[in-house]
Amino acid sequence: MRIFEQTSLDAMIGDADRWRVELDATLRNESAVIRGLFDRDRLLALREWVYGVRQRDGLSGNMPYNEATPDHVKLVDKPLGSDRPTRFVLSQFFPWNRQANADIPAISQGLMRFRNLASGFAPDTGMRAGCDYVSWPSVIQYRRGGDFLAAHRDQYAFQCILVLSEMGQDFTEGGNFWLGETGHHFEEPNLRFGDVLLLKSDLVHGVHPIDPALRDDGSMAGRWMMFCPLARRADVLRAA
Numbered sequence: 001m002r003i004f005e006q007t008s009l010d011a012m013i014g015d016a017d018r019w020r021v022e023l024d025a026t027l028r029n030e031s032a033v034i035r036g037l038f039d040r041d042r043l044l045a046l047r048e049w050v051y052g053v054r055q056r057d058g059l060s061g062n063m064p065y066n067e068a069t070p071d072h073v074k075l076v077d078k079p080l081g082s083d084r085p086t087r088f089v090l091s092q093f094f095p096w097n098r099q100a101n102a103d104i105p106a107i108s109q110g111l112m113r114f115r116n117l118a119s120g121f122a123p124d125t126g127m128r129a130g131c132d133y134v135s136w137p138s139v140i141q142y143r144r145g146g147d148f149l150a151a152h153r154d155q156y157a158f159q160c161i162l163v164l165s166e167m168g169q170d171f172t173e174g175g176n177f178w179l180g181e182t183g184h185h186f187e188e189p190n191l192r193f194g195d196v197l198l199l200k201s202d203l204v205h206g207v208h209p210i211d212p213a214l215r216d217d218g219s220m221a222g223r224w225m226m227f228c229p230l231a232r233r234a235d236v237l238r239a240a
Contacts, residue, residue, distance in 0.1 A: 001190050002026050003033045009110045016117030023118055027158060027200045031178065031187055034196040038107070038162075043194055046103050047164045050091050050139045051220050059089070064238040067096045067129075085150040088207075091139040095127060107162070108137035111196065112228050115160040126230050134237065135230045139164070142223040144171060145216035146209040151179065154201035164224035166193040171211050171222050178205035188223075 006012060012019060012034070026032050053073060060072040071093045078086045093104045109127065112135055116125045126135030142148065167175055167188045175188025178199060186208070191197060199205060210223050 001031050001033060001185075001187060003035055005036050006034050007036050009037050009114060013110065013114050013117060013123075016114065019114075020118045020120060023158070023198060027198060029180070031185070032198040033191065034198070035192065035194070037196060038194050040194055042103065043162075043164055046101065046107070047139075047220070047224055049101050049103075051141075054089065054091065066237050067094075069094055069096075071097050071099075084152050086148070088147045088149065089141045089143060091141075092136060093138070094136045095134075096129075104137055108226065108228055111160050111162060111226075112230075115158070115228070115230070119158065126228075132233055133230055134233045135228045137226060137228050139226045140224065141220075142171075142174070142207055142210040143216040144211040144214040144222050146174075146212035147207075147216075147222065148174070148209040149207040151177075151204045151206040153204055159197070159199045159201050159205070159227060161197040161199070162226040163191050163193060163195040163197060164226060165222065167191070167223075169193075170220075170224070173212065174208040174210040175223060176205070176207055178203050 023032060057073065060074045062074065063069060063072070071091075073089065073091045076086050076088055076090050078084060093099055093108075095105075099105050112125075112127055113123045116123050125131060126133040161176075165171065175186070176191070176197070177184060177186045177188075179185070180203060187197065188208075207223070211221075216222075
């Protein structure tokens with residue numbers, strides 16, 4: 001893992017060409033972490049707000065994605081026999097909805113712009129109507145009791161994950177891993193709250209079960225992250 005100490009996401013966006021070259025070389029062989037971009041108290045307040053939305057509104061069922069889909073929180077629970085076994089709580093905040101918490105777009109849009117520019121895309125890819133792609137902030141809680149994400153690949157250039165928990169404080173076992181030419185890489189012990197983890201999406205990666213021997217008590221405990229999936233609009237959006 002290569003760690004870059006940075007204090008300004010705007011400065012990184014302004015120097016995206018250099019970062020694109022740097023990350024293209026780095027992410028061939030290892031993950032990268034941008035450390036120091038966000039105030040801890042700000043991110044703790046954001047995480048608490050997302051948890052509060054779930055406590056207030058409860059979990060929704062699955063619903064088709066289109067430009068009338070409301071923000072919602074749902075349990076993603078795919079059994080071991082499915083194509084990508086998974087269990088976690090997913091909070092989704094779509095760009096066509098007005099956000100009640102201003103930090104959702106403020107933080108996520110900066111991360112999306114950096115991801116886009118460092119990937120060689122237009123800066124607003126996935127962020128405007130009529131674009132071939134769509135992207136939206138998603139906050140995930142992997143709860144104690146074994147929430148996990150099976151090993152898989154994604155199709156876009158790289159993952160840009162904002163870490164909203166810390167091993168040893170919010171949970172004690174499990175977390176992010178990826179598989180490369182040199183084998184299994186378990187990243188979680190090296191991550192800090194507030195880090196931005198960058199990882200080639202076409203590498204096999206996933207999340208080992210979080211505290212599988214413990215019981216989920218409905219609290220905020222567990223592994224938290226924010227990321228913004230980038231997908232072809234035609235692949236994910238359905239008619240209203």
